Amino acid sequence: MRRLFVFILLASISTIRAQPPADLVITHGTVVTMNDKKDVIDDGVVVIRDAKLVAIGPAAIAANYAAKKTIDARGGIVMPGMINTHTHAAMTIFRSLGDDVADRLKRFMFPLEAKFVDREVVHWGTLHGMLEMVEGGVTTFVDMYYFEDEVARVAKQMGMRGVLGETVINQPAPDAKEPYGGFELAKKFIADFRGDPLITPAFAPHAPYSLDEAHLRAIAKESEALDAPVLMHVEEMPDEMATFRKDRNQTPIEFLDSIGLLNRHLVAAHCIFANDSDIALLKARDAGVAHNMVANIKSAKGVSPALKMFDQGVRVGLGTDGPMSGNTLDIIGQLGYVAKLHKLVNHDRTLAPSVKVVEMATIGGARAIHREADLGSLEAGKLADVIIFDVDATNLIPNYDVYATLVYGASGKDVRTTIINGRVIMEDRKLLTVDAADIKAHMRAMAKSIGERVGPVPK
Numbered sequence: 499m500r501r502l503f504v505f506i507l508l509a510s511i512s513t514i515r516a517q518p519p520a521d522l523v524i525t526h527g528t529v530v531t532m533n534d535k536k537d538v539i540d541d542g543v544v545v546i547r548d549a550k551l552v553a554i555g556p557a558a559i560a561a562n563y564a565a566k567k568t569i570d571a572r573g574g575i576v577m578p579g580m581i582n583t584h585t586h587a588a589m590t591i592f593r594s595l596g597d598d599v600a601d602r603l604k605r606f607m608f609p610l611e612a613k614f615v616d617r618e619v620v621h622w623g624t625l626h627g628m629l630e631m632v633e634g635g636v637t638t639f640v641d642m643y644y645f646e647d648e649v650a651r652v653a654k655q656m657g658m659r660g661v662l663g664e665t666v667i668n669q670p671a672p673d674a675k676e677p678y679g680g681f682e683l684a685k686k687f688i689a690d691f692r693g694d695p696l697i698t699p700a701f702a703p704h705a706p707y708s709l710d711e712a713h714l715r716a717i718a719k720e721s722e723a724l725d726a727p728v729l730m731h732v733e734e735m736p737d738e739m740a741t742f743r744k745d746r747n748q749t750p751i752e753f754l755d756s757i758g759l760l761n762r763h764l765v766a767a768h769c770i771f772a773n774d775s776d777i778a779l780l781k782a783r784d785a786g787v788a789h790n791m792v793a794n795i796k797s798a799k800g801v802s803p804a805l806k807m808f809d810q811g812v813r814v815g816l817g818t819d820g821p822m823s824g825n826t827l828d829i830i831g832q833l834g835y836v837a838k839l840h841k842l843v844n845h846d847r848t849l850a851p852s853v854k855v856v857e858m859a860t861i862g863g864a865r866a867i868h869r870e871a872d873l874g875s876l877e878a879g880k881l882a883d884v885i886i887f888d889v890d891a892t893n894l895i896p897n898y899d900v901y902a903t904l905v906y907g908a909s910g911k912d913v914r915t916t917i918i919n920g921r922v923i924m925e926d927r928k929l930l931t932v933d934a935a936d937i938k939a940h941m942r943a944m945a946k947s948i949g950e951r952v953g954p955v956p957k
């Protein structure tokens with residue numbers, strides 16, 4: 499009897515030893531992998547160790563791992579985190595100000611930022627923006643703003659992944675008294691955060707029309723030397739198109755190409771007015787595009803031919819733009835608009851099928867930032883950025899087609915759990931790395947102070 503007991507004990511120890519360890523195992527969810535074959539695994543398992551995805555497979559594989567923590571996602575959707583390829587998170591501080599003002603950027607936004615934006619505003623504004631993104635299932639954000647080193651610090655505090663660009667512009671900025679002062683700040687920022695596991699530091703020249711050619715060429719040269727991304731608003735404004743046509747007889751994209759900025763480092767936001775030859779250039783030069791449908795239609799500028807770009811193999815991801823433009827920062831809220839507006843403008847309901855739109859939000863976003871090797875899908879070896887949807891949201895039942903459910907039925911509020919770099923950042927809608935109530939309290943207090951000083955909003 500005693501011998502048998504010892505034998506069983508030894509056998510069970512050896513079984514445990516044979517099981518490789520895992521930090522986190524997610525069980526029983528509908529796993530939407532977004533891999534090349536678009537595999538969806540009913541009652542699937544996702545295994546995470548050391549910030550990476552170790553295995554994805556059927557329920558049975560869970561028994562192969564000794565898990566430190568298990569999340570039962572029974573009935574819920576498990577999928578790669580959303581990638582927000584263009585935003586200005588700190589501008590949450592100005593959300594709902596001047597939404598319906600004409601020619602807003604120069605008449606209202608730039609003066610507003612000059613008056614109010616400082617390091618503290620960026621600190622709390624970015625935390626608030628990230629709170630909304632994590633709550634809505636965004637695991638990577640691509641941000642262009644001022645005091646971007648502060649954005650990087652709070653992103654690390656939150657545990658969020660970011661491609662973060664320090665703004666360079668031909669006028670004084672909140673963090674640089676002299677025009678183009680951001681260029682030196684950007685170089686220092688890139689030096690300080692290079693190699694960080696969560697932060698990819700970048701240059702953010704504001705737009706082709708708001709920097710001179712010499713500075714744009716200098717940024718192209720530095721980004722090549724430092725292998726750093728370049729984030730930029732491109733072909734967003736009708737007067738931008740008219741000015742480049744008049745002064746150079748070029749489109750802005752042709753101009754960027756002629757000065758060496760249109761390349762694999764560039765993430766071009768908007769591209770609303772890209773023509774067929776622009777699209778061919780974006781593809782040939784392997785540039786990324788951030789498609790911000792909601793911000794673009796709200797600004798009444800037009801619908802970017804992003805679907806055409808995507809179909810022609812351009813690296814297209816989805817973005818929200820800043821919260822003064824698109825107002826909300828979760829990508830799930832974009833999905834239905836992307837699908838429906840491309841159908842509408844092309845008068846064809848078969849276009850932009852839901853699987854393609856989910857692809858843009860996940861692996862497409864990863865391609866847009868040239869990170870498809872380690873982000874954007876649930877595949878062994880990639881970084882563990884994973885979200886889990888509510889098992890019981892009324893609007894997600896029934897769920898015959900998971901892509902249609904996500905695009906046409908889901909909202910950011912249906913995300914229950916967000917995991918970034920293998921770390922659980924939000925579980926059952928509770929933030930684990932930051933004090934959400936404290937962030938909201940600071941935001942309310944700062945907004946009250948700004949509200950008292952902002953003065954009348956121009957008509």
Ligand SMILES: [Zn+2]
Binds near residue numbers: 585586731767
């Ligand atoms: Zn923008």
